[in-house]
Amino acid sequence: MSPAPKPPRARVRRVVDARPLAKGPVQLKVRPFIESFDRVAGLPAFIMQGQLRGGQFQVVVTGRRPVALSGSVSEDAHGPFALLHPQEHLLGPQHALRVEADAEDVDVCHAAISYFELTGDLVVRQELEYAERWCSVYFNPLGLVDGSSWGGPRSIPPRDPTGPN
Secondary structure, X not given: OXXXXXXXXXXXXXOOOOOOOOOOXXXXXXXXXXXXXXXXXXXXXXXXXXXXXXXXXXXXXXXXXXXXXXXXXXXXXXXXXXXXXXXXXXXXXXEEEEEEEOOOOOOOOOEEEEEEEOOOOHHHHOOHHHOOEEEEEEEOOOOOEEEEEEEOHHHOOOOOOOOOO
């Protein structure tokens, strides 16, 4: 018997001028949701709701008009969902809504939809991270709600100046 034929030898080609692969725009998968947030004593609960209406994803915040978010709507084995682009919407002079990626991993992009109550300071208002209060809803890679949080500068305990940094 003769030995089995050998496969052809692999050829290696060297590329000197390689450019990085182009990244497409980030698309964040979200599904309809309703979340309730308890606020400070004396204020009623705050409700944020995401819903699919007429082929678009809308976010409804207690006491505000629905905000239509740019993206596309589709359906999979888990039900209807929307693919949204990161975006920000000012809702009057003291409120804002933001859709953003909540993870740095490009392959698994978790989404967050956040509502901000802004301060009266015009300089601080440019950076939403310095808002008086915020509420966020987080989504896993399937677009299902993965948790929520709320807070603000007043909810963060002051750092002890005598303690470790």
